[in-house]
Amino acid sequence: MRYLGYAGQQITPELEERMDLMCDLCNEVAHPASVSCTYDAADLPLELPGKSIAEHLANAQEVVLFAATLGHGVDRELRRLSATDPLGQVLFDAAATAAIEREANRLEAQVRAQAAERGLFCSWRFSPGYGDLPLSVQPDLLRTLNATRRLGITLTPSNLMVPTKSVTAIVGVHPTPQPGLASSCAVCELAEFCALRSRGMRCGAQPTERGTPL
Numbered sequence: 001m002r003y004l005g006y007a008g009q010q011i012t013p014e015l016e017e018r019m020d021l022m023c024d025l026c027n028e029v030a031h032p033a034s035v036s037c038t039y040d041a042a043d044l045p046l047e048l049p050g051k052s053i054a055e056h057l058a059n060a061q062e063v064v065l066f067a068a069t070l071g072h073g074v075d076r077e078l079r080r081l082s083a084t085d086p087l088g089q090v091l092f093d094a095a096a097t098a099a100i101e102r103e104a105n106r107l108e109a110q111v112r113a114q115a116a117e118r119g120l121f122c123s124w125r126f127s128p129g130y131g132d133l134p135l136s137v138q139p140d141l142l143r144t145l146n147a148t149r150r151l152g153i154t155l156t157p158s159n160l161m162v163p164t165k166s167v168t169a170i171v172g173v174h175p176t177p178q179p180g181l182a183s184s185c186a187v188c189e190l191a192e193f194c195a196l197r198s199r200g201m202r203c204g205a206q207p208t209e210r211g212t213p214l
Contacts, residue, residue, distance in 0.1 A: 003094035022091040029073035030096065030165075032103045035150050036066035036111070041172070046140040052131025053170065056123055060172035064111050064122075067147040068103045069166035070096060078164070100165040108171060115173050123178045125169035128159075135159040141168050 011019075039045065041060045048057070057063060074096050081089035104125065112122045128137050138159045147153045147168075154162050161168070172178070 001094075003097045004090070018087065019091050019095075022088060023095045025077065026074065026092060026095040026099055029071075029077050030099055031071040031073060032068065032099070033071065033151050034066060034068035034103065034107055035145050035147055036064060036107065037145055038062055038064045038173075046137065046144050048133060048137060048170065050132035050134065053126060053133045056126050056131075057170070057172040059176075060123070060174050061120065062173035064171040064173060065141060065145055065168070066107050066111070066125075066171075067142065067145050067151060067153060067166065067168045068100065068107055069151050069153055069161075069163050070100050070103070072152065072163050074165050075163045096165045100167055104167045104169060108169070111171050111173075121174050121177045123172040123174065125171050127167065127169045138168065 039062065041057065041063050044063050048054075078089060078093060078096070081092055108122075108125045115122050126133065128135050128141065136159060138155055138161070142148055142153055142155065145168075151166075152163070153166050156162060
């Protein structure tokens with residue numbers, strides 16, 4: 001609904017049924033896969049130009065790089081639908097976008113949990129194209145992760161990823177809590193995958209006292 005631009009419009013039963021069918025189809029043809037690597041911030045094997053990413057990683061001890069994809073099956077289905085079912089293509093595309101964001105959320109939550117186990121804190125994930133970090137870093141980022149061989153991700157001449165439902169991201173691991181994170185687990189998009197709450201911990205703050213709401 002979010003990626004369809006929903007803003008309270010009335011949804012007919014017929015459209016809701018089509019949405020459910022496209023979500024089911026996406027789950028059927030998608031094959032999520034990912035790869036990640038962690039580096040000491042001083043030994044990062046690629047250049048990340050721009051002020052935005054420099055500020056994002058300021059004082060980071062480590063940098064985590066990851067890539068995720070839904071695979072080529074999703075792109076094949078998008079091409080098929082574009083020729084046979086324009087509405088279905090729009091609905092399927094929204095479902096696939098939600099699916100790759102969910103996979104990225106899962107990976108980010110995993111990074112946060114691993115950092116928290118060591119008493120460290122993470123910044124939110126930052127991708128090429130955010131701020132002034134250019135898409136031109138994608139070739140080196142994919143090469144560093146060996147993502148073409150391991151995930152089948154390639155690039156167009158304009159540095160867009162294929163399969164199209166793919167994500168690359170950069171997360172800083174810091175010794176202190178970072179600003180800009182969700183103030184409450186209740187509004188955190190990563191809560192579905194969080195492994196910390198049951199242990200009385202939060203990814204963006206010191207461990208909570210037993211019985212204190214997160």
